[in-house]
Amino acid sequence: MARKTDIPTSYYGEPRKFDPNFRGPVQNRSCTDVVCCVIFVIVILGYIALGTVAWIHGDPRKVVYPTDSRGQFCGQQNTPNANKAILFYFNMLKCANPAVLINLQCPTTQLCVSKCPDRFATLLDAMNTKNWEYYKQFCKPGFEIGSKSVREVIRDEDCPSMIVPSRPFLQRCFPDFIRRNGILTVANQTIFKDGENNKRSVDDLKDAAKDANSAPREIWTEITGGIASLLNAKEVGMKIFEDYANSWIWILVGLVITMVVSLLFILLLRYTAGVLLWLVIFGVIVAVGYGIWHCYWEYSNLSRKPGSNVTITDLGFHTDFSIYLQQSQTWLIFMILLSVTEAVIVIMLIFLRSRLRIAIALLKEGSKAIGYIMSTLFYPVITFFLLAICIAYWAVTAVFLASSGNAVYKVTPADDKCMYANLTCNPQTFSKTNITKVCPGSQCMFAFYGGESLYHRYILVFHLCNLFVFLWLVNFTIALGQCTLAGAFASYYWALKKPKDIPACPLYSSFSRAIRYHTGSLAFGSLILSVVQMIRIVLEYLDHKLKVSQNACARFLLCCLKCCFWCLEHFIKFLNRNAFIMMAIYGKNFCTSSKDAFFLLMRNVVRVAVLDKVTDFLLFLGKLLISGSVGILAFFFFSRKIPFFQEEVPSLNYIWVPLLTVIFGSYMIAHGFFNVYAMCVDTLFLCFCEDLERNDGSSSRPYYMSPGLHKILRKGEEGAKTCAAS
Numbered sequence: 001m002a003r004k005t006d007i008p009t010s011y012y013g014e015p016r017k018f019d020p021n022f023r024g025p026v027q028n029r030s031c032t033d034v035v036c037c038v039i040f041v042i043v044i045l046g047y048i049a050l051g052t053v054a055w056i057h058g059d060p061r062k063v064v065y066p067t068d069s070r071g072q073f074c075g076q077q078n079t080p081n082a083n084k085a086i087l088f089y090f091n092m093l094k095c096a097n098p099a100v101l102i103n104l105q106c107p108t109t110q111l112c113v114s115k116c117p118d119r120f121a122t123l124l125d126a127m128n129t130k131n132w133e134y135y136k137q138f139c140k141p142g143f144e145i146g147s148k149s150v151r152e153v154i155r156d157e158d159c160p161s162m163i164v165p166s167r168p169f170l171q172r173c174f175p176d177f178i179r180r181n182g183i184l185t186v187a188n189q190t191i192f193k194d195g196e197n198n199k200r201s202v203d204d205l206k207d208a209a210k211d212a213n214s215a216p217r218e219i220w221t222e223i224t225g226g227i228a229s230l231l232n233a234k235e236v237g238m239k240i241f242e243d244y245a246n247s248w249i250w251i252l253v254g255l256v257i258t259m260v261v262s263l264l265f266i267l268l269l270r271y272t273a274g275v276l277l278w279l280v281i282f283g284v285i286v287a288v289g290y291g292i293w294h295c296y297w298e299y300s301n302l303s304r305k306p307g308s309n310v311t312i313t314d315l316g317f318h319t320d321f322s323i324y325l326q327q328s329q330t331w332l333i334f335m336i337l338l339s340v341t342e343a344v345i346v347i348m349l350i351f352l353r354s355r356l357r358i359a360i361a362l363l364k365e366g367s368k369a370i371g372y373i374m375s376t377l378f379y380p381v382i383t384f385f386l387l388a389i390c391i392a393y394w395a396v397t398a399v400f401l402a403s404s405g406n407a408v409y410k411v412t413p414a415d416d417k418c419m420y421a422n423l424t425c426n427p428q429t430f431s432k433t434n435i436t437k438v439c440p441g442s443q444c445m446f447a448f449y450g451g452e453s454l455y456h457r458y459i460l461v462f463h464l465c466n467l468f469v470f471l472w473l474v475n476f477t478i479a480l481g482q483c484t485l486a487g488a489f490a491s492y493y494w495a496l497k498k499p500k501d502i503p504a505c506p507l508y509s510s511f512s513r514a515i516r517y518h519t520g521s522l523a524f525g526s527l528i529l530s531v532v533q534m535i536r537i538v539l540e541y542l543d544h545k546l547k548v549s550q551n552a553c554a555r556f557l558l559c560c561l562k563c564c565f566w567c568l569e570h571f572i573k574f575l576n577r578n579a580f581i582m583m584a585i586y587g588k589n590f591c592t593s594s595k596d597a598f599f600l601l602m603r604n605v606v607r608v609a610v611l612d613k614v615t616d617f618l619l620f621l622g623k624l625l626i627s628g629s630v631g632i633l634a635f636f637f638f639s640r641k642i643p644f645f646q647e648e649v650p651s652l653n654y655i656w657v658p659l660l661t662v663i664f665g666s667y668m669i670a671h672g673f674f675n676v677y678a679m680c681v682d683t684l685f686l687c688f689c690e691d692l693e694r695n696d697g698s699s700s701r702p703y704y705m706s707p708g709l710h711k712i713l714r715k716g717e718e719g720a721k722t723c724a725a726s
Helices: 034-057 060-063 092-096 099-103 132-137 152-156 201-210 218-303 328-351 356-374 372-400 459-493 506-517 519-548 552-586 590-603 605-638 643-648 656-694 707-725
Strands: 086-087 109-114 165-169 172-175 177-182 181-183 190-193 200-201 406-412 443-450
Touching: 034 372, 034 459, 034 519, 086 181, 109 132, 190 506, 218 328, 218 356, 218 605, 218 656, 356 372, 356 459, 356 605, 356 656, 372 459, 372 506, 372 656, 459 506, 459 656, 506 519, 506 552, 519 552, 519 590, 552 590, 590 605, 590 656, 590 707, 605 656
Parallel strands: 086 172
Antiparallel strands: 086 109, 165 172, 177 181, 190 200, 406 443
């Protein structure tokens, strides 16, 4: 009696027939999806034309020269700011506001100045001393002292609440603070007067806001709060920069070590795949288990120490991570996270224990393929180069599109409650409108460049076209790499006598076939994926706009749409990947290749379930082991725990700066190597499924797979069918 899960083979197409003339990737093929190829070429030419038009209408000076709040260039000849080439920000910290991403302009008053301030002064001090003559050059032109109260001046940003010694960088003033002998020094001074004429150090000024509760201390609170924020940001930024400057050579050494280890790991898999992968599995289990024990030991010791039971939320944010490591709750959180990770890994291994041998056998075969075609490991460099060109062209075009047209001004409110926020305005008549009364402190500031011409009316459409073609080109570049690698690895699999029958230069031959015959098909598959990604971007934009809305139904519907399109995008990526493999082998168009790949996978759905996620899991453990090992080595090095290299370790402010950089970079490098490996495994798997359908293992129809691989895969298939029947 047939099981309910049995589906007729014809439902998913007929199995491949034996073909004595088939020897791997078809050499005699014709161009596929020619219409899409023509459209793709036209779109590229149109993209070049769009970049040219953007270059013509865009003003390079708007990129080279900084622009003040009124849209005037700093340092441009024959303008009022000809001798003022540097941009001064009233409150640079506001540049971290999310509004910068929306309006492309920092929401604080910006002024062109001839030089950056070289002394420390506050508005309260300057208005009551002789420093006003120096201070007023950093106020808006035409502002006169006494026309407003101090509170109104700061609210309307007629003058900065303070000026600090700064240095020009990229024609912009950046605060200049240094520490000498542990004392924070500003402009070679350490003592200043506050708003009540009391002498205080700069460090004292940072804490003065804690005691300021009434006027004029209310004004002083804003000033001292700004001082504290600026000092903290400056100190952290400078320390991070110093750490990178002192450790960049050793960071590169760590990344080179990762590259060598990844390469050796893949080569060793060719000879010791079973032993090495089991060592990786148990190594990860032991490493996570040791981490759990260590976290428990630290938690147990700190729990008995006074003052170590402060919660993370009460502790706040600190750049010195050692403060967190002195709290018992930190180690408790680490222990819980590691315990969950260990449990997930162990449970997966228990349920997949019978299928690991199958995945290991296929990974071993992939190692052999890469060993015979070593050039495939370096193909990601070509992909990276092409992606860099796409990103650079998109960025330049976007900048010139944004800098074309006349200056457009928008209302910048002092808070988020103003109903006129982001509306266009006229800076000449803004002070006479009702907006300043309804929204005190709001300003009419330069936002972007636009206009009323036909070109500028469609500037948003041009931006969307720029983004869409960019996505299309990026996906095409990735698709080209997948098809190229698939063709090379298919040449290896369908060589009956390996490596004798492997054709010469398989990677170059595969790349040539993909470009010459399948540009249209690759563009077609990339186009479908790009449309879905563009829809997702639009949905994310709508979600950002609806966050302030109280319509729960609309937000729920939007959330469902985002989830659906996320799933659709990942399904299309999976289908495209397998379609490009079939395309690299048989040379058919995209739709036919997609159908053949889908039907082949469905005819071998048991094998797909066995191998797909198991191999991904093993490769992930490999990436985790490599990046984790290099990260541990970097930790011991930068913490001076390696005896032979203690004198070589650079002096660091934050050990986590180079450490996180090495770990992240190591993971990305390992990910690049293992992506080639994953493509190899996927290609060999589809070839294996076709091999089983075409051949029967007899002398007239021999299998192209190795005998060991066939034995293990057959055994795993029988076990899977037995489990399904039970």
